[in-house]
Amino acid sequence: MDSKTLYAKAQTLMPGGVNSPLRACRYVNAEPVFIDRAKGARMWDVEGREYIDYVLSWGPMILGHQDPAVSEAAHRAVDHGSSFGAPCYGEIALAEEISKLIPSMEMMRMVSSGTEATMSALRLARGYTGRSKLIKFIGNYHGHNDAFLAAAGSAAATVPGTPGVPEEIVRHTLLAQYNDLDAVRAHFEASGDEIACVIVEPMAGNMGLVLPVDGFLQGLRDLCTEYGALLIFDEVITGFRLAPGGAQERFGITPDLTTLGKIIGGGFPVGCYGGSREIMGHMAPVGGVFQAGTLSGNPVAMAAGLATLKRLQECDYAALEARSLALARELTAIMESKGQSVYLATMASAFTMYFSDRPVTNMIESGKSDSGAYAAYWQQMLAQGIYLAPAGFECAFTSFAHTDEDFEKTLEAARKVRF
Numbered sequence: 001m002d003s004k005t006l007y008a009k010a011q012t013l014m015p016g017g018v019n020s021p022l023r024a025c026r027y028v029n030a031e032p033v034f035i036d037r038a039k040g041a042r043m044w045d046v047e048g049r050e051y052i053d054y055v056l057s058w059g060p061m062i063l064g065h066q067d068p069a070v071s072e073a074a075h076r077a078v079d080h081g082s083s084f085g086a087p088c089y090g091e092i093a094l095a096e097e098i099s100k101l102i103p104s105m106e107m108m109r110m111v112s113s114g115t116e117a118t119m120s121a122l123r124l125a126r127g128y129t130g131r132s133k134l135i136k137f138i139g140n141y142h143g144h145n146d147a148f149l150a151a152a153g154s155a156a157a158t159v160p161g162t163p164g165v166p167e168e169i170v171r172h173t174l175l176a177q178y179n180d181l182d183a184v185r186a187h188f189e190a191s192g193d194e195i196a197c198v199i200v201e202p203m204a205g206n207m208g209l210v211l212p213v214d215g216f217l218q219g220l221r222d223l224c225t226e227y228g229a230l231l232i233f234d235e236v237i238t239g240f241r242l243a244p245g246g247a248q249e250r251f252g253i254t255p256d257l258t259t260l261g262k263i264i265g266g267g268f269p270v271g272c273y274g275g276s277r278e279i280m281g282h283m284a285p286v287g288g289v290f291q292a293g294t295l296s297g298n299p300v301a302m303a304a305g306l307a308t309l310k311r312l313q314e315c316d317y318a319a320l321e322a323r324s325l326a327l328a329r330e331l332t333a334i335m336e337s338k339g340q341s342v343y344l345a346t347m348a349s350a351f352t353m354y355f356s357d358r359p360v361t362n363m364i365e366s367g368k369s370d371s372g373a374y375a376a377y378w379q380q381m382l383a384q385g386i387y388l389a390p391a392g393f394e395c396a397f398t399s400f401a402h403t404d405e406d407f408e409k410t411l412e413a414a415r416k417v418r419f
C-alpha cells in the first residue's frame with residue numbers, strides 16, 4: 001500500500017492518523033510518508049523511495065539506524081527474555097556507564113520516556129524541597145506532563161497551554177523567556193522560598209535550536225544555589241549529543257538533577273533521571289517520593305542503550321561537528337543565494353536554519369521566522385529524498401552514519417529548491 005492509502009486508513013484509527021502530533025506534517029502543509037525500514041543514515045518509505053534522514057527519530061539515532069553493535073546487543077537481550085519486572089544486570093551496566101560519563105548523576109532511576117523522566121524529576125524536586133513552584137522557559141519542551149504545558153500571555157500570567165490541564169496545576173508554573181536571567185531573578189525575588197526548581201534545556205532544541213547566551217546557565221546555577229532551589233538540566237536532546245558528557249560537560253555547569261532520554265535508549269523507549277546520592281535518596285523505597293514503572297529498566301532497552309554509549313565513546317564528536325557545520329553553512333549560503341534571509345544556529349551535530357533576518361535567542365524571535373518559506377523548502381527537499389523535520393522550529397540532526405556523499409546529495413537537492 002502507498003502512503004496516501006495508509007494515511008487515509010490511519011486517520012480512521014488514530015487522531016490525525018498519528019501517535020504524536022508533529023508526525024502529521026501539518027506545519028508544512030503536507031501529508032506524512034509511511035516508513036518501511038531504515039539503515040545507516042537512510043530510510044525507505046512503503047513505496048520504496050529512499051531518503052537521507054535528518055530527523056533520526058527526533059534525536060535518538062545518533063549512530064544511524066541499525067548500528068550493528070546496537071542491533072546485536074538488542075537481539076542478544078531478547079533471546080534472554082524481553083521483560084522480567086525484577087532487577088537485572090543490564091540496569092546496573094547502563095547506570096554505571098551513565099554515571100561515568102555524567103558524574104553529577106551519582107544515582108539514577110530508569111523510566112520509559114523523556115516525559116516520565118522530567119515528570120519524576122519535578123516530583124522529586126518538590127518532595128526534596130517541600131516547595132511547589134517551578135520555573136520553566138517559554139519554548140522549552142519537557143514532555144507532556146501537565147505542569148510543563150503552560151504558555152503565557154505575558155511572562156507574569158500563567159495559563160494552561162492546552163485544554164485538559166487545570167489552571168490550579170499550572171498556577172505553580174512560573175514562566176520566563178529563554179536567556180532572560182532578569183525575569184528569573186524577579187521570580188526568585190518575588191517568591192524564592194516557594195520555588196522548588198528551575199528546569200531548562202541547556203541548549204534549547206524544541207523552538208528551533210537556541211543557544212544559551214554567555215552567563216545564562218551560570219546565572220541559573222547561582223540563583224538556584226542562593227535560594228535553595230534545584231537546577232534541573234533537561235538533557236533529553238543534549239545528553240550524549242553535545243558531548244559524551246552532555247551539555248553539562250560542554251558548558252561546564254553542574255545541575256542538581258539531570259533528565260535523559262532519546263539517545264540513551266538507542267532507539268528503544270528509555271528515559272532516566274538522576275543526581276547526587278543525597279537527593280536521589282529521597283526516592284522510594286529508600287525515601288518517601290513515589291515513582292514506579294512496569295517496564296522500567298527493560299532488559300532489551302538497557303542492552304541497546306549500553307551498546308550505544310559504548311560505541312559513542314569510540315566516535316569522533318569534533319569531526320562530526322566540523323562536518324555538520326560545513327553542511328549547515330553551505331545550506332545557508334544556498335538559501336541566501338536564492339534571496340532568502342537565513343539565521344543559522346548550530347552546535348555539535350544539530351542545527352536550525354531559521355528563515356529569518358534576525359538572530360534567534362528566544363521563543364518570540366523563533367516565532368517570527370517564515371513558516372511558509374520553511375514549508376516550501378521542506379516539501380521540495382522531501383520530493384528529492386531529503387527527510388527533514390516537518391516543522392521549522394525543530395533541529396536537523398546529523399549522525400555518525402552520514403557520509404560526505406549524503407551531505408553532497410543534500411546540498412544538490414537544496415540548490416534546486418525554488419521559492
Ligand SMILES: *Cc1c(COP(=O)(O)O)cnc(C)c1O
Pocket residue numbers: 112113114115116118141142143144201205206234235236237261262271
Ligand atoms: C523529546 C523531549 C522530551 C520528551 O521525551 P519523550 O520521550 O518524547 O517523552 C523531554 N525533553 C526534551 C528536551 C525533549 O526534547
